[in-house]
Amino acid sequence: MIASERKPLEEILGYLESERKVFLVACDGCSAGCGVSDPEHTAEMVKELEANGKTVTGVARVEMTCNSGLAALMLMQHLAQVNEADGILVLACGDGIQSVAGAVEKPVHPGTNSVYFGGFQGLWRSEPKCAECGNCMLDYTGGICPYTACSKSLLFGSCGGPKDGKCEVDASVPCGWMRIYERLAVLGRVDELRRTPPLRDFTKMLPMKDRRRSSLYALEYEVEEAEAPAES
Amino acid sequence: MGLREALATEEFVITCEVAPPKGVDMKHVLEEAELLRGRVAGINVTDLQAAAMRVSSVATCALLRQMGLEPILQMVCRDRNRLALQSDLLSAYVLGIRNVLCLTGDHTVLGDHPAAKPVFDLDSVSLLRAAQGLIDGHDLSGNELEGKPEELFLGAIVTPCADPVEPQLYKLHNKIEAGAKFIQTQAVYDVEAFARFMERIPEVKTPILAGIVLLKSAGMARYMNANVAGVFVPDDLIKEMAEAGKKDKEAKERGEKANNVVKTSIEIAARLIRGLKPYCAGVHLMPLGWGHHVPAVLEGARV
Numbered sequence: 001m002i003a004s005e006r007k008p009l010e011e012i013l014g015y016l017e018s019e020r021k022v023f024l025v026a027c028d029g030c031s032a033g034c035g036v037s038d039p040e041h042t043a044e045m046v047k048e049l050e051a052n053g054k055t056v057t058g059v060a061r062v063e064m065t066c067n068s069g070l071a072a073l074m075l076m077q078h079l080a081q082v083n084e085a086d087g088i089l090v091l092a093c094g095d096g097i098q099s100v101a102g103a104v105e106k107p108v109h110p111g112t113n114s115v116y117f118g119g120f121q122g123l124w125r126s127e128p129k130c131a132e133c134g135n136c137m138l139d140y141t142g143g144i145c146p147y148t149a150c151s152k153s154l155l156f157g158s159c160g161g162p163k164d165g166k167c168e169v170d171a172s173v174p175c176g177w178m179r180i181y182e183r184l185a186v187l188g189r190v191d192e193l194r195r196t197p198p199l200r201d202f203t204k205m206l207p208m209k210d211r212r213r214s215s216l217y218a219l220e221y222e223v224e225e226a227e228a229p230a231e232s
Numbered sequence: 233m234g235l236r237e238a239l240a241t242e243e244f245v246i247t248c249e250v251a252p253p254k255g256v257d258m259k260h261v262l263e264e265a266e267l268l269r270g271r272v273a274g275i276n277v278t279d280l281q282a283a284a285m286r287v288s289s290v291a292t293c294a295l296l297r298q299m300g301l302e303p304i305l306q307m308v309c310r311d312r313n314r315l316a317l318q319s320d321l322l323s324a325y326v327l328g329i330r331n332v333l334c335l336t337g338d339h340t341v342l343g344d345h346p347a348a349k350p351v352f353d354l355d356s357v358s359l360l361r362a363a364q365g366l367i368d369g370h371d372l373s374g375n376e377l378e379g380k381p382e383e384l385f386l387g388a389i390v391t392p393c394a395d396p397v398e399p400q401l402y403k404l405h406n407k408i409e410a411g412a413k414f415i416q417t418q419a420v421y422d423v424e425a426f427a428r429f430m431e432r433i434p435e436v437k438t439p440i441l442a443g444i445v446l447l448k449s450a451g452m453a454r455y456m457n458a459n460v461a462g463v464f465v466p467d468d469l470i471k472e473m474a475e476a477g478k479k480d481k482e483a484k485e486r487g488e489k490a491n492n493v494v495k496t497s498i499e500i501a502a503r504l505i506r507g508l509k510p511y512c513a514g515v516h517l518m519p520l521g522w523g524h525h526v527p528a529v530l531e532g533a534r535v
Contacts, residue, residue, distance in 0.1 A: 151339055152310075152350060156357035157403040159336040160391050160418060163461040169339045181399045193402035196410075199314075199358055199372070 002066075002093035002132060004031040004112040006041070009048055012089065015109040015139045019086035021055045023078070025100050027065040027092035036112055037091035045091060045111065057081040065096030066129075072103040082106070094130030094138065094145055101143020105186055108143040110136040116205040134204025140197045142183035147200070149176025155200060157193060234302055235331045236385045238273035239414055239439045244535050245514030247304060247416065247441055248526055249276035252287035258295065264523035265296055271530055272302075274331055276416070276516070279306040283343020290324050297328040304387065305329050308337025313353040314362060314372055321363055325381035333387040333416060334359040334407075357406050360386055364411030388412035390440070391462035392420060392429035400462075401432065408438050416516040419445035419456070421465045423507035430511045439513035444504055446522045446529070447497050450474035472496055498525055502532025509535070 016022060024046060026037040035041055039061075046056045058081030062074045075082055082088065087107040090097040094114040101108040116132040131147045137155065138145060147153045151169040158177030161168030165178045184190045238245050248271075250264045265275055275296060279289040293303035305324050307317065321332065340350040354362060362372050369380040388407035394400045404415070420426045420442045430440070445463075447453050450473040453465040476496035483490035505515050515535075519526055 152336065152352040152355070154336065154352065154355045156355050156406060158399050159355070160389065160394075161338065161461050163459065164395075168461065169341050177399065181396075190398070190402070193399065194405060196357065196361075196406060199354070202353075 001030045001033075001117070002095060002130060003115050003117045004034050004036045004091075004093050005115055006036050006045075006091075007111055007113055007136065009052075012109065012111055013052055016049075016054065016087060016089065019107070020053070021057050021085045022049055023057045023082050023085035023088045024049075024059045025065065025071070025075070025088060025090045025092065025096075026059060026061050027063075027090075027096050028061050029064040029066070029092070029096070031092050031096070031112060042091060045089075049089075057085045062092070062096070065090070065092040065099050068099040068102055071096065071099040075100070075103055094132070094136055097136070097138050098129050098143055098145060101138065101183075107187060107189060108138070110138045112136060113204070132205070133200065135198075135201055137197055140192055140195055141180045142187055142189065142192070144176065144180045144183055146176060146180065149179060151176070153200075155197060233273070234385070235274040235304065235414070239513060244509060245439070245441060246272045246517065246530065246535060247274040247276060247514065248272045248517040248519065248523070249278055249306075250292075250523060251278045251281055251521075252289065252292040254284065254286045256287065258287070258292070261292060262295065262299070265299065265301055267523060267527065269301060271527060272517075273514070274302045274304045276304040276306055276333060279308045279335070279337070280311060280343075281306075281338075283310060283338045283340050283345070285343075285345055290320055290327070290329070293324065293329045294327040302331070303329055304331040304333055306333045306335060307359065308335045309352050309354045309356065309359055310337035310340060310350055313351055317354060317359060318362055318366060318371055321366055321384070322377075322381060325384060330383050331385045331387065332363060333389065334363065334412070335389060356388060357403065357410050360388060360407055360410035360412055367411070385413055386411045387414040387416060389416050389418065391418040392442075393418070393422065393425050393464050394462040397429065397432070404433070404436070408436065412438060414438060414513075415440045417441065417443040418462045419443045419460075419518065420508065421463070421469055421504065423504065423511075425464070426508060427511050441514040441516040442508045442512045443516050443518060444501050444529075445518045445520060446501050446525065447473050448520070448522065449493060450477055469500055472500065494522075494525060497522070498528045498532055501529045502534075505529070505533035505535060 026042040032038040049056055058078050060074050060078045062071050065071045089109050089111050090100045091111045097110045113134045113136045114130050114132045115134045128148050133147055151167050162175035167173045167175050184192050248268050250261050277289045277292045289306050293305045296303040334356050336356045340348045363386050366381050367384050369377050390404045391400055450470050453470045456463045457465055476492035479492040480490045
């Protein structure tokens with residue numbers, strides 16, 4: 001499970017600045033459970049977009065968007081609406097957003113931050129796509145996460161290391177930034193590389209207070225409810 | 233004259249790198265630096281190059297300052313987070329160091345402590361931004377400084393022969409926008425390829441110093457072609473080095489002394505510098521242990 005929270009509306013509208021028609025993908029998995037992409041909050045998102053002059057061409061609900069095959073199949077069912085849109089806004093975890101970005105040749109924007117939950121080591125996971133960094137940068141990078149795709153987690157483009165498009169750390173692994181570059185080239189958005197996103201904030205990877213108070217934590221830890229006594 | 237002043241003139245500018253030792257015997261590195269006195273406008277000091285643990289660039293640069301030389305502090309983002317990087321910039325400044333070359337740095341797994349934690353909290357672009365912020369009087373958190381390091385002179389690198397080169401161009405522009413005032417490049421062995429690169433960036437007014445790495449053998453050239461990103465040694469240069477190596481081997485078999493390899497290496501470097509001169513503000517030499525041959529290269533290049 002990956003926990004998500006909604007990005008602020010201003011940030012989302014910033015991503016959509018040059019786009020009028022938007023298709024929405026909402027995940028029915030973890031992020032729905034987090035109250036981000038469930039039907040009620042998805043409808044709210046649609047309303048907010050429309051209130052800000054956007055046309056929502058359609059909404060696809062995908063059971064588990066991280067399953068890229070399933071995400072592609074669901075998008076196929078909305079092909080006309082997807083094609084009509086200038087870009088796609090995804091309410092899912094960073095993994096799900098990258099599934100959608102990999103399935104369509106349109107700008108894909110994150111509507112969420114995947115927040116660090118910690119402590120789910122027992123679960124089987126596929127390739128590590130989402131770092132749960134709490135500061136989703138997928139809008140800048142053509143829907144490929146620079147934190148997980150680049151060995152150095154670089155945010156501002158490739159280092160001097162890639163040889164023949166492969167990473168200096170492991171020649172069998174494609175350079176994440178080369179993938180981002182190629183992806184942006186396909187989308188005709190290479191100029192994104194001139195945008196400089198804000199620095200990564202590592203405090204966003206500390207488990208959040210309200211999550212520490214959740215029942216999931218309570219199962220493992222005795223949660224201190226009482227506040228620390230005031231210093232005398 | 234400092235590096236900033238040298239680059240402001242119309243003169244062709246030479247810089248050269250030296251490498252601190254693994255251990256505390258500074259004799260060799262300081263001798264190599266001394267050899268460069270009066271011959272170069274700045275001396276780069278590498279920062280744990282190839283991710284190998286050594287004496288720091290800051291300490292070595294401070295010693296060069298004491299000798300009245302002009303150091304260029306290389307700073308990589310592999311080993312320090314944003315607190316330590318900013319602190320070291322201030323520390324270097326109070327030790328009299330003014331020139332800083334900002335780099336991302338090789339990954340830890342390529343070095344001699346592969347199990348170390350790679351940091352990369354910042355990268356070349358954000359380090360430049362952080363340093364420019366310090367110059368302007370505030371740190372990355374916006375806190376005001378007591379005394380600004382106003383004379384910091386920031387540099388960055390570019391790989392002109394990278395394939396594809398477009399991502400390099402975007403990053404170059406981002407680096408200049410972030411505060412880079414001079415550019416040094418990865419090794420160049422093909423004058424025409426470099427000229428083509430320069431033709432693509434007519435809008436860039438920041439001085440660019442083309443990188444020159446001395447070839448030590450044909451084998452080294454082949455190794456770089458196979459393994460080093462953005463470095464391409466053309467076949468004719470490899471052939472020249474191979475022939476020189478063959479001559480030396482034959483002389484050795486006859487019991488004679490010969491140093492055709494060194495002579496050819498110096499000749500190639502000098503020829504490259506003469507060829508590159510019309511296209512750039514200067515050259516940056518990376519002798520990789522052959523620092524004692526640098527004077528001969530510069531004499532051969534007539535610069």
